[in-house]
Amino acid sequence: SVHNNSNNASFFVANEIADLIRQRQKEGKKLVLGLATGSTPTKAYDFLVKFHKEEGLSFKNVITFNLDEYFPMEADSIHSYVRFMNEHLFDHIDIKKENINIPNGRLDREDVREFCDDYEKKIQDAGGIDIQVLGIGRTGHIGFNEPGSSLTSKTRLVRLDRVTRLDAASDFFGLENVPTRAITMGVGTIMAAKKIILMAWGEGKSIIVKEAVEGPIRESVPATFLQNHPNCSFVIDEAAASEL
Ligand code: GLP
Numbered sequence: 373s374v375h376n377n378s379n380n381a382s383f384f385v386a387n388e389i390a391d392l393i394r395q396r397q398k399e400g401k402k403l404v405l406g407l408a409t410g411s412t413p414t415k416a417y418d419f420l421v422k423f424h425k426e427e428g429l430s431f432k433n434v435i436t437f438n439l440d441e442y443f444p445m446e447a448d449s450i451h452s453y454v455r456f457m458n459e460h461l462f463d464h465i466d467i468k469k470e471n472i473n474i475p476n477g478r479l480d481r482e483d484v485r486e487f488c489d490d491y492e493k494k495i496q497d498a499g500g501i502d503i504q505v506l507g508i509g510r511t512g513h514i515g516f517n518e519p520g521s522s523l524t525s526k527t528r529l530v531r532l533d534r535v536t537r538l539d540a541a542s543d544f545f546g547l548e549n550v551p552t553r554a555i556t557m558g559v560g561t562i563m564a565a566k567k568i569i570l571m572a573w574g575e576g577k578s579i580i581v582k583e584a585v586e587g588p589i590r591e592s593v594p595a596t597f598l599q600n601h602p603n604c605s606f607v608i609d610e611a612a613a614s615e616l
Contacts, residue, residue: 445477525558
């Protein structure tokens with residue numbers, strides 16, 4: 373759906389999530405939420421915090437799995453996605469600590485493989501992801517699945533594309549400080565989610581949004597795989613929709 377601005381679009385997304393949480397709560401069931409970082413989802417998280425504070429929306433029955441984390445990355449670093457999620461969402465809601473899952477950026481290299489396999493297993497044991505929130509990178513990456521990621525890829529250690537590192541350079545005060553690798557859920561992990569919502573704002577995303585929605589499905593633009601998902605919606609603003 374196309375909204376006139378990112379605020380309205382974020383409100384729409386936050387409401388979809390909140391409705392599902394409440395629905396599951398009524399049934400006495402858990403909701404498994406896949407979360408993303410970056411500047412795109414922050415407004416939707418702000419609305420979820422607002423719903424918690426003002427309408428009593430509870431996250432006690434919510435289990436979260438984040439898409440990705442830089443590697444290596446200390447949890448308390450200002451650049452970590454752990455810190456990002458705490459600041460933008462988790463510190464302000466009543467989610468249980470043990471229900472929060474984020475790829476671990478502080479492992480020894482030789483332990484990463486086992487961690488990734490466990491991450492996949494944890495998602496499955498939780499019943500699979502009910503709703504996965506996504507942003508999109510200029511390379512067409514979802515999570516950190518860069519061009520070349522296969523449709524069946526699972527959680528793993530990946531090398532970041534130069535374009536992605538350039539886009540992150542200002543946050544890290546220089547390209548040389550941006551990690552070269554990350555742990556990310558795979559395309560296959562994301563595609564297994566029951567529902568996917570991809571958000572994108574601004575003119576800068578318009579070309580990659582067009583590619584993702586209208587371009588041929590291919591590994592060189594991983595977001596194109598979403599065209600084959602049975603329940604995926606793009607929630608974008610008018611600027612991001614301008615090339616469609
Ligand atoms: C990073 C994240 C992605 C995100 C992308 C876009 O690469 N790992 O999940 O979609 O940035 O970032 P932004 O939302 O700031 O445009």
